Amino acid sequence: MNNLDLVIIGGGPAAWSCAMTAINRSLTCTVVTAGTQRSGMVKAHMITNYPGLPNISGDELMEKMRSQAVEMGCTVMEGNARQIMPAGNGFMTLVGNDILQSSAVVLALGAAMPKLLPGESDLLGHGVSWCGTCDGMFYRKKPVAVLSAWEGGVEDAEFLAGVCSSVDYYTLAKHTLPEDERIAMKPGKPLSLEKCEEGIRLKTDAGEAVYAGVFVFRPAVAPGTLLPGLELDGSAIRVDRRMATSIPRVYACGDCTGQPLQIAKAVGEGNIAAISAAADLAALKKGNA
Amino acid sequence: MNNLDLVIIGGGPAAWSCAMTAINRSLTCTVVTAGTQRSGMVKAHMITNYPGLPNISGDELMEKMRSQAVEMGCTVMEGNARQIMPAGNGFMTLVGNDILQSSAVVLALGAAMPKLLPGESDLLGHGVSWCGTCDGMFYRKKPVAVLSAWEGGVEDAEFLAGVCSSVDYYTLAKHTLPEDERIAMKPGKPLSLEKCEEGIRLKTDAGEAVYAGVFVFRPAVAPGTLLPGLELDGSAIRVDRRMATSIPRVYACGDCTGQPLQIAKAVGEGNIAAISAAADLAALKKGNA
CATH class of the missing domain: 3.50.50.60 (FAD/NAD(P)-binding domain)
Structure with a gap:
């Protein structure tokens, strides 16, 4: 029913x-x-x-x-x-x-x-997630990145800040950013995601970083x-x-x-x-x- | 061009x-x-x-x-x-x-x-016509029937009245009928058309009649x-x-x-x-x- x-x-x-x-x-x-x-x-x-x-x-x-x-x-x-x-x-x-x-x-x-990042689709469920409240617990006390294209990502980032050891926030498109001291705003445009021993390697046009998990938020x-x-x-x-x-x-x-x-x-x-x-x-x- | x-x-x-x-x-x-x-x-x-x-x-x-x-x-x-x-x-x-x-x-x-009458499609151009002003001359001084489902047939019937020896008018659907003494309003619902020696035999639920030509007018x-x-x-x-x-x-x-x-x-x-x-x-x- x-x-x-x-x-x-x-x-x-x-x-x-x-x-x-x-x-x-x-x-x-x-x-x-x-x-x-x-x-x-x-x-x-x-x-x-x-x-x-x-x-x-x-x-x-x-x-x-x-x-x-x-x-x-x-x-x-x-x-x-x-x-x-x-x-x-x-x-x-x-x-x-x-x-x-x-x-x-x-x-x-x-x-x-939405145009996905290279690697994103393949890694979904394997270190990459589209839902903070669904998957945040898998990264308890671990460092994660949030890649967000819209305001909808802010709430998820705040949730993750209470669960994970650190939250780095990257913007995929212009939107109203979170104002939360637990969330670190990062420069650099995300370019690709790939699997590595420690988790997920995020490459941006400003360099690269490795996270236990990467969360991607888009309006569609x-x-x-x-x-x-x-x-x-x-x-x-x-x-x-x-x-x-x-x-x-x-x-x-x-x-x-x-x-x-x-x-x-x-x-x-x-x-x-x-x-x-x-x-x-x-x-x-x-x-x- | x-x-x-x-x-x-x-x-x-x-x-x-x-x-x-x-x-x-x-x-x-x-x-x-x-x-x-x-x-x-x-x-x-x-x-x-x-x-x-x-x-x-x-x-x-x-x-x-x-x-x-x-x-x-x-x-x-x-x-x-x-x-x-x-x-x-x-x-x-x-x-x-x-x-x-x-x-x-x-x-x-x-x-x-439009639902055609039995025989209508086969006889089109062979005694049956959908256009009075186009084909009326073929029936000069001969008896014709008009079968009309709409007001648009009235003008054609009036044209035919000036060309043919007689015009019998049958209605296929309710509409404003012609008021022209040269046009004879006929009872009976048209049922079918067939070829005969003298032209076209029209059968209605009130009987049948033979015409040199039959003109059928519908809005589509x-x-x-x-x-x-x-x-x-x-x-x-x-x-x-x-x-x-x-x-x-x-x-x-x-x-x-x-x-x-x-x-x-x-x-x-x-x-x-x-x-x-x-x-x-x-x-x-x-x-x-």
Whole structure:
């Protein structure tokens, strides 16, 4: 028994459109978003070709869509979806330290696919982690590094400062930095990660250092890591005309399915994903009855 | 040299969305519409899941979209597209008795695919016609029947009344009937057409009659007849994720590509069709330079 019919990951037009139609089809859903300001849409000063709302700013259109979905009954969880795991007939989605259970998942991740550091993907779970509160205990009283691209890494770094012997903080992208005397701000742009006898060697453009563990924090997770086994077409998630991915009851919509990166296209794909999910869940229920 | 980059056939959300994005991509375009009131959208009393405009009526949303496209520079031609013919590197679209030349065509025909009468398709050009002003002269001073599903047939019937020895008028669907003493209103629902020695035998649920020619008028033309060679999936036009059909530089979007019959989906597909057309026309121009 899953709590939710649908978990929608994203905070742009595809996600809100999907939520509205899901609710219209009597599905329960939660949108997990690292913040609507992360959508490419809010950067648009003036949108002329969104049908029905001529000459609207991206900010204003985003707020209209978000509030419309919320008024229809969509719940919103602020946070970064770290991992999606199949569980029984459904899925568990890890958001920060919370877990959402759902029968289906919609990926509306946007176009901003994170670029990993060389070595990062291979070392994940072997000295490299994306979750401080999940893995911090493995590095109790040992020196660790935090590599963060956003504010979301600050809280994890503070948690690690209470567990590990030292925390060095490197920035992958500009953001509001931690102000905690237990955390040492480090210069240098991280370039690569590699295994060594003492743990993980971090190379930066200012030199190198070795840590027992390295934690990397970004506002988005690469789709293939978020949900192992998900098939891609280049950097886009592979979908069919129903917006179904290679994994049953996982759908994708919006910029993460590839060109064109347009609001109308995102809204249309979100709509289709919701309807496909509703049909597939109804069929599943019928088959199980 | 074609007059237009794009001819868009339809009058619903897919057509207007396509026009807006085509204009944004510097394409010239004309929307050919048998009337926006023919779109399924205008029948919706209240639309809740169109992102950005909660609780709007179909009528109001349609008018917003139409006027937005027109203000952006889209031209509109009222009329029924009868046939599309490949011509050189482009297409000729027959609208009533006018011809539009374009480099690409977008089909946004809606869901209302006409159901033909038994025998109708085979006899087209052999005693059965869809165009009074085109074929009326073949039946000069001979008796003809008009079978009409809409107001658009009235004008053709009046034209035929001045050419043929008699015009019997049958209704295929409720509409405003002609008021012309030269036109005889007939009871009976048309059931089938067949060839006979004297011309065409029309069977109705009230009996049968023989005519030299039979003219059939509907607000839409079946896609396979509109553009011979167009591949279908059941009753929907087959498209790929770029909204390309089986014929190069012909795209389809909205309800005519199949389920779900939703405004957001139509708007998204119209957007994609315009962008695909812009890309394909740019590639064509480059290849020809």
